[in-house]
Amino acid sequence: MIVAENLLGAAEDSGTRVACSVAEAEDVPGLAFALRRGVDALVLEDGCDAATLEAATIAKAQRAEDAADDALARDVDARDAGPTLEAWDVVGVEEGSVSDRVALDLTSLMAHDEGCLVGSSAKALALVLGETATGGFVPPRPFRCNAGPVHSYVAMADGKTKYLSEVGAGDRVLVVSGRGSRAAEVGRAKVEPRPTLRVDLQRGGKKGNVFLQQAETVRLAGAAGDPLAVTKAKAGDRVLVAFDDRGTHVGGRISVRVDER
Incomplete structure (x- = not known):
């Protein structure tokens, strides 16, 4: 999870999207909500088990519900040239x-x-x-x-x-x-x-x-x-x-x- 958090922190405000491969259900929440916003995509292996697929589906639904709040919390304005x-x-x-x-x-x-x-x-x-x-x-x-x-x-x-x-x-x-x-x-x-x-x-x-x-x-x-x-x-x-x-x-x-x- 630390690697995912570091990637998200480095990608902030850069336009870069982060996708992570996930093989086990217990890894889904940590990746989906890393640094609160989570990675941009979860890549599931072909033929993954039902538990992993279910966890990813639940995380996707939760992310959709939180989208409006996340938009309000995120500072989308361009960074000022200098501090105020x-x-x-x-x-x-x-x-x-x-x-x-x-x-x-x-x-x-x-x-x-x-x-x-x-x-x-x-x-x-x-x-x-x-x-x-x-x-x-x-x-x-x-x-x-x-x-x-x-x-x-x-x-x-x-x-x-x-x-x-x-x-x-x-x-x-x-x-x-x-x-x-x-x-x-x-x-x-x-x-x-x-x-x-x-x-x-x-x-x-x-x-x-x-x-x-x-x-x-x-x-x-x-x-x-x-x-x-x-x-x-x-x-x-x-x-x-x-x-x-x-x-x-x-x-x-x-x-x-x-x-x-």
């Missing part, structure tokens, strides 16, 4: 543990309003700005995005997401600002133990959070265009978040309900 940024409310800031934090050092410089999209949920990614600010205790590093712990998702240039633990030299991340987005190559992913803060975010009924290093140089993009240091963030502040209600499978967006808490 929304203003989300900070509803709380809590101390986190000492975590394995990843700093993404890019091979190009970021402008003051540019950064990477990062979050604990692939659906809600906060805009974390590059370390471009002057003054303070350390010099600016405008090639660096202090992106957060290894569990976090980061938006990639190909429209997918990766865990920060997976990102390495040569990968291309999406660099975003209120003016648009571009691809940038990672020259180094620097992993170090650092204390963190959890910033809880909400917009209407949508919720998310982002863990970030507890440091003055780590800043979120404020909704009004001003940077917000994570060490000064508090309930009532507003920051920019990219939201997509689709789930993900191996980093790619799929039209399946996935809850991330």
